[in-house]
Amino acid sequence: MTRLSLLDLAFFIAENEASPKHVAGLHIHQIPKGVKGGGASFARQLYEEFLTHSDVQPPFDQVINFVSAGMMPSWSTADSVDLAQHVFFHKLKAGANGRDDLYALTARLHEPMLDRSRPLWEVHVIAGLWDKQFAIYYKMHHAVADGITMTRWGVESLRTTVDDMSVTPVWTFDHTRRSRGLGGKKRLDQAVAGTVWKQLTANSKRAVGIGRLTAMLALEAVKLTKNAIALPFMASGNTPFTGNATPGRQFATAAVPMARIDAIRKVARATLNHVALTCLDGAMHRYLADEGVVLDRPITIQMPVNLRREDEKAAGNKIGIILVDLSPPTDDAYVRLRNVGYSLRNVRAMIDAVAPEAVETYTILTGLLGQIAGMLKLADVITPMGNTLVSNVPGPAKRLYLKGAPLLEMHPVSTLPATHLLNITLFSYAGTLYVGLIATDALPNLSRLAAYVEEEIATLEAAVGIA
Numbered sequence: 166m167t168r169l170s171l172l173d174l175a176f177f178i179a180e181n182e183a184s185p186k187h188v189a190g191l192h193i194h195q196i197p198k199g200v201k202g203g204g205a206s207f208a209r210q211l212y213e214e215f216l217t218h219s220d221v222q223p224p225f226d227q228v229i230n231f232v233s234a235g236m237m238p239s240w241s242t243a244d245s246v247d248l249a250q251h252v253f254f255h256k257l258k259a260g261a262n263g264r265d266d267l268y269a270l271t272a273r274l275h276e277p278m279l280d281r282s283r284p285l286w287e288v289h290v291i292a293g294l295w296d297k298q299f300a301i302y303y304k305m306h307h308a309v310a311d312g313i314t315m316t317r318w319g320v321e322s323l324r325t326t327v328d329d330m331s332v333t334p335v336w337t338f339d340h341t342r343r344s345r346g347l348g349g350k351k352r353l354d355q356a357v358a359g360t361v362w363k364q365l366t367a368n369s370k371r372a373v374g375i376g377r378l379t380a381m382l383a384l385e386a387v388k389l390t391k392n393a394i395a396l397p398f399m400a401s402g403n404t405p406f407t408g409n410a411t412p413g414r415q416f417a418t419a420a421v422p423m424a425r426i427d428a429i430r431k432v433a434r435a436t437l438n439h440v441a442l443t444c445l446d447g448a449m450h451r452y453l454a455d456e457g458v459v460l461d462r463p464i465t466i467q468m469p470v471n472l473r474r475e476d477e478k479a480a481g482n483k484i485g486i487i488l489v490d491l492s493p494p495t496d497d498a499y500v501r502l503r504n505v506g507y508s509l510r511n512v513r514a515m516i517d518a519v520a521p522e523a524v525e526t527y528t529i530l531t532g533l534l535g536q537i538a539g540m541l542k543l544a545d546v547i548t549p550m551g552n553t554l555v556s557n558v559p560g561p562a563k564r565l566y567l568k569g570a571p572l573l574e575m576h577p578v579s580t581l582p583a584t585h586l587l588n589i590t591l592f593s594y595a596g597t598l599y600v601g602l603i604a605t606d607a608l609p610n611l612s613r614l615a616a617y618v619e620e621e622i623a624t625l626e627a628a629v630g631i632a
Contacts (some may be wrong), residue, residue, distance in 0.1 A: 176308040182492040189304040189578035196297040199570040208292035208299035221246040225336035239264035257293035272414040400465035407549040413606030417615040446491040464491040467551040485524030498628035560594040577601040
């Protein structure tokens with residue numbers, strides 16, 4: 166059995182019906198040319214083929230044990246995995262095959278918690294889309310994998326050429342297998358020694374890092390630094406983005422060609438994150454103005470950062486969540502871009518200055534405070550940790566295929582804390598930046614916010630002088 170890390174365990178502790186802790190992805194495929202029957206039969210046959218791949222590998226065969234001989238909660242291997250409880254087929258009703266209907270179904274599938282008595286994942290094949298297309302919705306508990314890990318696993322199950330018709334579903338790979346090589350006992354001894362050294366040094370790195378973080382927060386609190394890191398519980402509570410989460414969900418997306426973002430980056434000497442967050446900042450301010458909300462301070466976002474080493478490919482989570490102030494309110498998109506860039510550069514410098522263990526501890530502690538507020542239903546009355554969550558998950562740059570079916574779109578579908586009504590995830594794939602917006606059904610006009618994101622790209626282009 167494998168014990169959970171504190172961060173992985175936190176996703177279970179924080180989970181309830183109003184705030185399930187799973188992450189998901191919505192993939193939209195084009196039916197291959199030459200397939201007859203409008204494409205629904207292709208999706209159905211793919212679903213049936215999925216069910217024949219019963220050799221389920223870790224971590225897709227793992228179940229959670231909360232009580233195990235006095236140990237911390239841990240993963241153990243299920244006696245068996247019934248694919249009929251994990252792989253499902255849907256077909257949109259005739260005449261109801263628009264994007265809105267697909268997103269409504271996605272929101273419904275995203276609402277319920279995963280059954281903890283079984284391995285914590287689901288795959289839904291969805292037929293009956295527009296223009297001979299079908300979709301697949303992948304869902305996995307956040308304690309099993311973070312967004313970057315889940316993306317890597319999904320990519321491994323797809324093909325890079327249209328003529329490769331082999332099908333290897335994501336659950337048929339052993340994603341926990343370590344690379345093996347020569348060395349025998351010597352290699353094992355080195356691994357044990359390395360583990361001992363890692364344990365001895367981790368606590369000291371954590372302590373030093375926490376000390377640095379505390380000093381940075383103290384300097385920010387007395388205004389001796391600017392934007393080194395945003396202070397928790399200082400965001401404006403006067404927005405519809407925060408409050409006590411409710412079980413219902415709604416989903417919307419935006420999509421921006423990467424070529425347009427790259428053109429802005431080149432002219433303004435900015436990064437993808439700078440451009441994307443500038444557009445999100447402008448879109449959120451426009452949305453708030455429609456709702457009668459005008460802020461006198463920046464929007465504060467909670468932003469996950471990847472803490473994995475470049476060669477680290479284990480399951481579970483290795484992320485930190487930090488607070489970032491975006492731009493002070495302004496009508497000038499270029500000024501907004503510069504303000505966002507300044508804030509992100511300072512935050513990046515802060516992250517690089519402390520050990521990943523310290524950022525992870527900071528994430529757990531601040532998350533615990535947010536969890537207490539959520540459990541006590543205080544999100545409507547206290548100052549929120551931040552206004553919303555925004556994450557950026559890099560995806561594959563090249564087109565991928567599933568049994569000859571081109572993967573046209575990859576949309577991220579994230580989770581919601583108990584104190585937030587909105588979460589935004591950026592995902593890049595094959596020359597397009599996709600923006601996935603998941604919200605409770607209490608947030609008004611989510612689709613309008615998504616539309617504003619796409620419009621803000623044009624606003625920023627004009628601001629930097631791109632025709």
